[in-house]
Amino acid sequence: MQPIDRRSFLLCAASAGMVGSIRCRAVSPAAWPAAASPDDSRYRKEALFYQKLPNRRIKCKLCPRECIVGDKERGYCGVRENRGGTYYTLVHSRVCAAHIDPIEKKPLFHYLPGTLAFSVATAGCNVDCKFCQNWDISQSRPEQVPANYLPPQTIAALAAQNRCPTIAYTYSEPAVFSEFLMDTADAGHQAGIRSVAISNGYLQDEALRTAYAKMDAVKIDLKAFSQAFYRDVVGGELKPVLDSLVTLRKMNKWTEIVYLVVPTLNDGDQEFRSLAGWIRTNLGGEVPLHFTQFHPDYLLRNLPITPVSTLERAKAIAEGEGLHYVYIGNVPGHPGQHTYCPRCRKVLVARTGFEVRQMLIQKGGCPFCGQRIPGVWHS
Amino acid sequence: MRKGHLENRREFLTGCLAGAAALACGDGLLQAEALRPQPREAKSKLVVARDALLRGSGTGVDPARALALLDRAMQTLCAESEPVGCWRKIVRPGQRVAIKVNALGGRGLSSNVQVVDAICERLQSAGVRAQDIVIFDRDTAEMEHTGFRIRAGGNQVQCFGTDRVGYEDTLSRFGSVGSRVSKILTRQCDVLINVPVLKDHDGAGITAALKNMYGVIHNPNKCHPNGCNPYAADVNMLAEIRSRARLHICDATTACYEGGPGFKPQFAWHENALLVSADPVALDHTGWQMIERKRAEKGLSTLEAEGRTPRYIATAADAAHRLGTNDPRRMILSEVRVA
Numbered sequence: 001m002q003p004i005d006r007r008s009f010l011l012c013a014a015s016a017g018m019v020g021s022i023r024c025r026a027v028s029p030a031a032w033p034a035a036a037s038p039d040d041s042r043y044r045k046e047a048l049f050y051q052k053l054p055n056r057r058i059k060c061k062l063c064p065r066e067c068i069v070g071d072k073e074r075g076y077c078g079v080r081e082n083r084g085g086t087y088y089t090l091v092h093s094r095v096c097a098a099h100i101d102p103i104e105k106k107p108l109f110h111y112l113p114g115t116l117a118f119s120v121a122t123a124g125c126n127v128d129c130k131f132c133q134n135w136d137i138s139q140s141r142p143e144q145v146p147a148n149y150l151p152p153q154t155i156a157a158l159a160a161q162n163r164c165p166t167i168a169y170t171y172s173e174p175a176v177f178s179e180f181l182m183d184t185a186d187a188g189h190q191a192g193i194r195s196v197a198i199s200n201g202y203l204q205d206e207a208l209r210t211a212y213a214k215m216d217a218v219k220i221d222l223k224a225f226s227q228a229f230y231r232d233v234v235g236g237e238l239k240p241v242l243d244s245l246v247t248l249r250k251m252n253k254w255t256e257i258v259y260l261v262v263p264t265l266n267d268g269d270q271e272f273r274s275l276a277g278w279i280r281t282n283l284g285g286e287v288p289l290h291f292t293q294f295h296p297d298y299l300l301r302n303l304p305i306t307p308v309s310t311l312e313r314a315k316a317i318a319e320g321e322g323l324h325y326v327y328i329g330n331v332p333g334h335p336g337q338h339t340y341c342p343r344c345r346k347v348l349v350a351r352t353g354f355e356v357r358q359m360l361i362q363k364g365g366c367p368f369c370g371q372r373i374p375g376v377w378h379s
Numbered sequence: 380m381r382k383g384h385l386e387n388r389r390e391f392l393t394g395c396l397a398g399a400a401a402l403a404c405g406d407g408l409l410q411a412e413a414l415r416p417q418p419r420e421a422k423s424k425l426v427v428a429r430d431a432l433l434r435g436s437g438t439g440v441d442p443a444r445a446l447a448l449l450d451r452a453m454q455t456l457c458a459e460s461e462p463v464g465c466w467r468k469i470v471r472p473g474q475r476v477a478i479k480v481n482a483l484g485g486r487g488l489s490s491n492v493q494v495v496d497a498i499c500e501r502l503q504s505a506g507v508r509a510q511d512i513v514i515f516d517r518d519t520a521e522m523e524h525t526g527f528r529i530r531a532g533g534n535q536v537q538c539f540g541t542d543r544v545g546y547e548d549t550l551s552r553f554g555s556v557g558s559r560v561s562k563i564l565t566r567q568c569d570v571l572i573n574v575p576v577l578k579d580h581d582g583a584g585i586t587a588a589l590k591n592m593y594g595v596i597h598n599p600n601k602c603h604p605n606g607c608n609p610y611a612a613d614v615n616m617l618a619e620i621r622s623r624a625r626l627h628i629c630d631a632t633t634a635c636y637e638g639g640p641g642f643k644p645q646f647a648w649h650e651n652a653l654l655v656s657a658d659p660v661a662l663d664h665t666g667w668q669m670i671e672r673k674r675a676e677k678g679l680s681t682l683e684a685e686g687r688t689p690r691y692i693a694t695a696a697d698a699a700h701r702l703g704t705n706d707p708r709r710m711i712l713s714e715v716r717v718a
């Protein structure tokens with residue numbers, strides 16, 4: 001999923017008549033290197049979810065990493081900083097990528113098919129996936145990437161003007177900009193715009209319940225079904241992500257799961273079987289599961305693209321374990337992109353790439369046999 | 380988005396750094412020397428130089444005494460009778476020298492400006508042009524806050540942070556680390572002189588020479604898990620760093636034994652010393668022992684007892700890194716005082 005470049009972003013914003021509200025921090029070449037650092041005070045806001053400790057230290061309670069951060073230091077995600085014993089987010093309204101995407105690109109297949117999402121990101125991430133496709137923003141500190149000041153109301157207005165019913169927090173990791181996400185979701189809801197988070201699910205329970213309560217849907221990247229993969233390839237832990245999925249289920253939050261299949265690292269039959277079995281038991285068989293194709297990037301350039309046959313094998317195993325909505329992703333034109341009625345097997349939503357060619361679901365059900373199809377559908 | 384950003388950065392820098400580009404590869408001979416693994420039988424020389432009167436009758440470091448302290452340390456290290464002879468072993472006229480300071484601790488606990496000025500003076504006396512010297516850390520504002528005078532352009536020593544020029548777009552890799560390296564290092568420097576501060580570190584145990592290189596990469600926050608092990612060792616193995624790092628002058632004029640790396644006056648002490656070596660591992664090991672002695676003196680438990688052993692120092696000495704030695708039997712430690 002590639003966010004747009006800044007020029008396209010500005011054009012997009014300009015076309016929406018909003019360019020006047022967007023500032024650019026690019027420095028004139030003639031001024032190099034004597035230009036002053038841009039003031040970042042407008043992006044700084046006291047963080048939520050942390051605890052003060054003696055000696056001006058703090059413990060961050062946003063994600064399971066629980067960084068203990070000394071004065072003038074930052075947490076692992078690089079976007080939250082301790083200043084004199086108070087913890088701050090440095091990325092409120094600091095948008096480094098923005099684009100208007102089909103909701104299918106997130107991917108969310110059972111959520112307002114064929115609509116657009118005004119998609120935004122800030123720098124930073126609380127894990128370090130060796131295959132990250134957006135590492136140039138996710139693995140950077142906010143001051144290292146060009147960004148624009150886009151406060152929540154502006155984003156809501158841009159979404160409305162561009163006929164996007166949804167704001168998506170995506171590309172990097174929205175958990176690390178939770179404060180901005182929450183304020184923007186509120187602004188969006190006041191304007192009749194929904195919000196979705198495209199997240200790794202690596203949050204603490206209270207943060208998840210507080211921040212994602214404001215979401216209308218969530219997509220979770222479940223990177224593997226083994227702690228070893230999470231430790232060695234992701235730099236995180238599996239269990240908190242599984243806990244988040246269960247919590248989202250209890251919150252009745254519409255959730256879809258993406259599993260990026262990385263050749264040789266998380267593509268075994270037993271792993272697919274365990275994954276699907278866990279989802280079936282803990283979340284139910286109606287949760288959409290997307291097996292997506294890996295492409296070499298960032299620190300994992302030595303592995304090949306995932307063979308389509310591997311994705312098909314994963315899909316067959318997951319369906320065999322009782323999951324009803326299993327998709328194949330990043331393979332445009334593959335029939336595994338369509339939504340089928342689990343009872344009569346008719347195609348209900350036909351997709352090519354991110355385009356919805358046919359949408360037959362009516363009142364949340366199959367028009368042929370009446371089977372209820374779970375999701376968030378057009379009213 | 381990535382592509383667009385890269386193009387913009389490239390265009391920007393093409394115009395600005397044309398003159399510097401030719402030097403991007405540095406000096407081949409010296410790079411080769413720096414990259415060569417140390418012979419197993421070789422011993423690392425390390426000097427701890429002290430001056431009880433470094434501050435005269437005030438609290439600030441006296442510039443003349445800082446220069447004398449530096450000279451004493453360098454002449455002992457290099458076995459030279461004149462300061463200029465020492466520095467000619469480190470740099471050659473025409474080379475570009477970057478001095479990596481540490482400005483994180485504010486005025487209380489950062490690389491001392493007088494010490495850095497003394498280094499610049501001696502580099503110039505060895506034939507390096509003022510404008511070929513750049514004092515840098517990550518962030519210009521932090522440096523300014525610490526007391527460095529920000530300078531760019533003209534026939535003077537340059538002084539600014541990587542925030543002014545950015546990091547390389549491509550990743551450099553070694554072991555656990557994949558990072559973009561400061562363009563100051565890659566495009567304006569043949570020789571790197573590392574001027575860290577000796578400090579306790581709540582995560583890593585201590586921070587001195589090895590960990591100071593975190594200020595040269597774009598993602599230091601990703602290198603703090605597991606007590607910075609093996610990250611601190613791996614960062615120093617990045618080719619751009621290892622090929623240029625020539626000398627480590629650890630500032631222990633003011634050091635801290637607890638509560639680091641931020642400045643907390645109650646845990647800082649005036650050691651009035653410099654630790655100087657070409658071996659960052661030997662230097663870090665020795666600095667660690669100094670911190671342990673001070674902790675014992677203050678009735679604090681050892682770093683090991685606190686679960687904060689700086690294990691990355693041993694990693695830096697292992698067969699996969701060979702950045703130096705952490706074995707005191709393989710160090711020649713000279714402790715000297717300014718009269």
Ligand code: SF4
Pocket residue numbers: 060061062063064065066067074075076077078080125126175176
């Ligand atoms: S959100 Fe960031 S600072 Fe907080 S615990 Fe996670 S990685 Fe650490």
